[in-house]
Each structure stands twice: as C-alpha cells, then as structure tokens.
Amino acid sequence: MKIVQVLATSGGIGGLEQHTFNLANELSQQHEVHMIAHPCYAEKFNPQVHFHAVDFARSRWNILLLWQLKSLINQIQPDIVHAQAGKAAELIAKIRAWLQPVKFVSTVHGTKKNKSAYAAADAVIAVSQALTQSIPPAKAHVIYNGVHAQPRLSDQQKQRLKAEIYAQHPALDASRKIVMCIGRLEPVKNISLLLQAMQGIDANLWIVGDGSLRQRLESQMQQQNLQHQAAFLGFRSDARDLIQLADAVVLSSDREGFPLVMVEALQADKAMASTKVNGVVEWLPEPYLAGTGKADELHAAIINALSAQAEFQPLFARAKAELTVQAMAGQTLNIYEQLLQK
Structure with missing residues (x-):
C-alpha cells in the first residue's frame, strides 16, 4: 500500500x-x-x-x-x-x-x-x-x-535523576510526594488553576514544560507562597523518565483532544487527576476528575490520586494493551x- x-x-x-x-x-x-x-x-x-x-x-x-x-x-x-x-x-x-x-x-x-x-x-x-x-x-x-513503551528506570537511575532535580531546586522538601504536570505553559493548559488547586496539599509540584506564561505563573507561585513546594523545570527532553518519579500526574487543561500525557502516565503505572477534557473522561474514574476551571474539585481529585493505586490497576493494564x-x-x-x- x-x-x-x-x-x-x-x-x-x-x-x-x-x-x-x-x-x-x-x-x-x-x-x-x-x-x-x-x-x-x-x-x-x-x-x-x-x-x-x-x-x-x-x-x-x-x-x-x-x-x-x-x-x-x-x-x-x-x-x-x-x-x-x-x-x-x-x-x-x-x-x-x-x-x-x-x-x-x-x-x-x-x-x-x-x-x-x-x-x-x-x-x-x-x-x-x-x-x-x-x-x-x-x-x-x-x-x-x-x-511506545518507555524503558523503566532502575532504582539507582531514579535516585540519581531525583537528586539532580532537588539540587537544582533546593527550596523543595525532598521527603514530600511528587505531583507532576507536563505541558506547555500556555492558556489552554491552565497551569494557573493547578497552582490554585495545590494550595494546602502536602506534596511537591513539578511543572515540566515552557511557554509564554512562565513568568506570570512563577509570579503566581510566589503570591500563593508555594515557592517551597512548586518548581518550574522548563522544557525537558527526559519528561517521560521524569514521570516515573511522580506519585501522581495532573492535567489541568481547559481543552484537549486525547492527551498523550495521560497515555504516558498510565503506561508508567501512575495515578492521575484531571479536568474533564476529551479523552480523559473516557478513561479516568469520577473521583479523579474535576470540572474545567474548578480549583476546589481539582484539589480533591489530586488528593484522591495521591492515595490511589488499586483502582488504577485495570487502567494500567488496559493502557499497555490498547494505547x-x-x-x-x-x-x-x-x-x-x-x-x-x-
């Protein structure tokens, strides 16, 4: 053909x-x-x-x-x-x-x-x-x-990568769990909503990606007093390796078609929280979903994702077979x- x-x-x-x-x-x-x-x-x-x-x-x-x-x-x-x-x-x-x-x-x-x-x-x-x-x-x-399935990092590789990130961002408490967001820092991804949703959650937020809103979002981080909890990692070619360090992956977008970050997270056996965008609503259970633009709902979904595992096991297997x-x-x-x- x-x-x-x-x-x-x-x-x-x-x-x-x-x-x-x-x-x-x-x-x-x-x-x-x-x-x-x-x-x-x-x-x-x-x-x-x-x-x-x-x-x-x-x-x-x-x-x-x-x-x-x-x-x-x-x-x-x-x-x-x-x-x-x-x-x-x-x-x-x-x-x-x-x-x-x-x-x-x-x-x-x-x-x-x-x-x-x-x-x-x-x-x-x-x-x-x-x-x-x-x-x-x-x-x-x-x-x-x-x-494509991402090769799994060894425990030693994970520790080395984690140490590198914390050396670059010494204000973060390395003992906390990690919430990860991967995406362009542009309006449609609504990272501003994610920063609001993280208020009061005892976890670090790693934001992987760059874009036109970076300076504004960093100012918001300071205003919300999240500088000891959130870090902007910029564009990283090893984003799919970084996912393996996360305790939960979060998507805060206003719109999506079918987000690859969800595919990559599920294939890496990572629980997710997300706004109710296309594709995601066809996969994630309701407790891990939030209305678009709803910071309080996303806050609850992130807390649920940080303590989830068993409910996601069938999704992990399905993602490896279908996605x-x-x-x-x-x-x-x-x-x-x-x-x-x-």
Whole structure:
C-alpha cells in the first residue's frame, strides 16, 4: 500500500505532531509511506519514510501551496492520502478535485466547531469519542493515541535523576510526594488553576514544560507562597523518565483532544487527576476528575490520586494493551483497507 501522510503544522511539537511521527514510522515498517511536512520535522522520521519538505507556514489559501501539494501527491500516486488535523484536511479538501483517484482520510485531533473539511474525507478518525460530534456516523472512527513503551528506570537511575532535580531546586522538601504536570505553559493548559488547586496539599509540584506564561505563573507561585513546594523545570527532553518519579500526574487543561500525557502516565503505572477534557473522561474514574476551571474539585481529585493505586490497576493494564503505537497503526490500517475494498 502506498500512503501519503500530510502534517500542515510548522514548528512546535505537541500531541498532534508526536502522533504523526509515531504513526508514519510504524506504518513504514510494512508499507510505502510518504510524509509531506514542514522541513523542521525531517529528522523525526526513520529512513524508511519518504520525506517531502513543504513550507506549511503559508496560509491555507496560498495558491502556490495548494499547487505544490496537488503536484506532489499526483507525482507520488498514492492509494491513501491521510490529512492530520484541520489545516491539512482543509488543504486536501480544496485540491481533491484535481487529484488522481485516491482515498482521503482525515484525523480530528482537537475541538473545532466547523468540521466541514473533515467531512469531505472518505473516512474520519477521531482521537476521542467526543470529537466524532458532527461527523457523519458512517464515516466516523475512534482510534486512541498510542505511544511506545518507555524503558523503566532502575532504582539507582531514579535516585540519581531525583537528586539532580532537588539540587537544582533546593527550596523543595525532598521527603514530600511528587505531583507532576507536563505541558506547555500556555492558556489552554491552565497551569494557573493547578497552582490554585495545590494550595494546602502536602506534596511537591513539578511543572515540566515552557511557554509564554512562565513568568506570570512563577509570579503566581510566589503570591500563593508555594515557592517551597512548586518548581518550574522548563522544557525537558527526559519528561517521560521524569514521570516515573511522580506519585501522581495532573492535567489541568481547559481543552484537549486525547492527551498523550495521560497515555504516558498510565503506561508508567501512575495515578492521575484531571479536568474533564476529551479523552480523559473516557478513561479516568469520577473521583479523579474535576470540572474545567474548578480549583476546589481539582484539589480533591489530586488528593484522591495521591492515595490511589488499586483502582488504577485495570487502567494500567488496559493502557499497555490498547494505547500503543502498534494498536493505533493496526486500527488505522484496517480503515485504509476497508476504503480500498469499496
């Protein structure tokens, strides 16, 4: 099977991008995969993936971009064109009439009211059940995001990593439990809510990630007198190792599609507390969920997560079985094959 994947973002790496890297690399083990993406992502793909650099910083109405996409896809002559997220779906929908016969698949990664571009596809994959809303039922499929299992750290490696963090943040009490948040310091992640929710909880808060709100959030930390309890670790390439040090992982977002941090936490056998965002509500039990924007509810959910373990055991096992790159790729291939048989 010859597959074209289209990723139309142009810079950052979040769940959408990581999903696409994982899917394309996995599919390339058995099929001919062509990746059309911004040149900044070239090194994220294995040598089996045929990478085609396109400047997606341009507008989705840019005639030269549309012409370049049309020409490139017709040159490749794929069986499947798979657009990842809204901009890519809209671009392919615009040029489809000028493409040689091909099956068009799109994936919805986030909340968006206007899904007309997705509906133009032959099949629409949503990364959570909630994201299938307003997609014709005959076209809609749900495939959860998957990740590769992270190698487990030895006890010695954990102690070394923990010592490194506490050496960098000497104000923290190293005897406390660790609540961990991993995410961009941007409005949608609502780290401000998490700082409010941590008030009165006897645990350290490690915030892994960077973004435009860092200075404001650090000021809030000082105002709430949390400087001996909370630490901003900045961007860390070893975030998935750090998760293994946590006693609980927390998500305080206002919106999500299907958060990879939940997948990574459950695969690492870590209890979670979260706001009621897409994907999470399909997995976590009610005591560990809070209304979006509700600091008091998130406070209670964090306390519950810090003392939880038994209730999460079935979720840990399910995550290791279902939320894998192999499962995600296999389900995606099934959709491709169904389309090609029609």
